[in-house]
Amino acid sequence: TRSTRPQRLLAAVQKNATRGDPRSVVKAIDEFCRYTEWAMNVGDEKGCILDSVVSEVNPATVLELGTYCGYSTVRIATLLPPDAKLITLEFNPDFAVIARQVIAWAGQEEKVHLVEGSSGDLIPKMKEQFGVKSFDLVFLDHWKDRYLPDAKLMEECGLLGKGSVLLADNVICPGSPDYLDYVRNSPKYRSQYFKSHLEYTKVEDGLEKSVFLG
Ligand SMILES: O=C(NC/C=C/[C@H]1O[C@@H](n2cnc3c(NCCO)ncnc32)[C@H](O)[C@@H]1O)c1cc(-c2ccc(F)cc2)cc(O)c1O
């Protein structure tokens, strides 16, 4: 039967990227998506904004919601110090299988803990099951209508501390209007929009960076 897009993306990584070289993995995926087959990775333009926020926060603990093929997982992990921890949640087992191989090809397994399951079920387990006190950085890139409920759930579970940063992809396209309204108007956050473009296109999109004020 016909291969899936994530399978074709992984094949492009294994063909064009050097094992153990995360930058070559990122480049191979961006070239595949720009010249062969579009896929919903944060991409190179927004990826540079992601990189700058990760570098600025210099997080010890990171949570990513929606691994997909592991593109942003690799971008983030590459910037983390060796003792930092990146937990990434993915509920589609077929995507998780691909993401594990992309992360392995990039040589980032040590820093990444990919957990299969849905954020709604797993977020409440972060403290006791994964020994997390709070997240320094959360990258939201899963179903757009889950950004707001999951942000509130993280607050309720005490997973956000003073200064914790939420960085959300696609706040314009496809958009997450209820989330955007919440973080921009809640006294609990200081929010900032980074204008960019939808990955591999000229369509406007952007990232919203929201600092939890405690
Ligand atoms: O829809 C987009 N992303 C969704 C990501 C989903 C991934 O995350 C996983 N996932 C989803 N919910 C959860 C969950 N919890 C929630 C459910 O319980 N817990 C764990 N994992 C979850 C899925 O299994 C996928 O792996 C998108 C679209 C465009 C786009 C723009 C323009 C277009 F024309 C077309 C598309 C551009 C983008 O950058 C985009 O990110």
Ligand SMILES: [Mg+2]
């Ligand atoms: Mg996205």
